[in-house]
Amino acid sequence: MFLKDYISDVFNATKSLLKGMRRTGYYFTHHKEIITQQYPEVKQALPERFRGEVVMPHDENNEHACTGCTACELACPNATIKIITKFDVTPDGKKKKALDTFVYHLELCTMCNLCVQACPTDAIKMAQTFEHSVYDRSRLTKKLNEPGSKIRAGVE
Template sequence: MSFLKTYITEVYGAVKSLLTGMKLTGYYFTHPKEIITEEYPDNRLTLKMADRFRGEVVMKHDDNNEHACTGCSACELACPNGTIKIINKFEINAEGKKKKAIDAFVYHLELCTMCNLCIEACPTDAIKMAQTFEHSVYDRRLLTKQLNLPGSKIREGVE
């Protein structure tokens, strides 16, 4: 009879364990308030990324269309995979001296790994991480960006 007894306890234990699982899923089925889905494209207006979230590199421009990038290429050197290319030009300023300034701050978003090393390296705090993340495009050439705005120039006093 001991065989029969173990057989029955086995069946009982098995059924009980299965019912425990079903109770849990049943609980979630009957409690729709447990649903945690955030509806992305609908909550786009209220969706706020964390302050430190690293979406892409942008260059800070003020109202006069001036930035703080001196073209020292510290970020270019710090970048582990050549995401940033700085093309410099020489301007003649008011005193007649030649001065280095950036012509184009080329940023390859398609290569960027958001590691934050360029931001750490920048001595003049000219670039920062933006919280944007919607980077889908149909053509990957669109991901190569020029960060300095057209016509922008370096802010006075930044060396």
């Protein structure tokens, strides 16, 4: 009896194994169903909502929409954003708060999107770039407003 059980066990195990191996053999012979992508050569287009890093879009006149209100700085959970403001003098002699430097620490950012949601003027957005590796850590600290840029007229 023991021998009979043993042989039937071996037979059943081989049968179930072959059943599973049939699946493997199917994919072995059907190359078109293989979904591996050759990453550095073939790059898949990322969806528009993909969160890669925070950027500040500038228009053709080198103008941005950031008023320096620090809503994003307050919304950020990791102190990723530091906004340095200055006082511009308007033509009629009044002082007006404006953005001097928008410091963005990519090394601290978790791409949670809370800053973009908090921005009242849509001055910042998430970009689709994701290959962030650099040789020096200090290069991850970025200044988002471009040199010489100023606030777009009409944005309050």
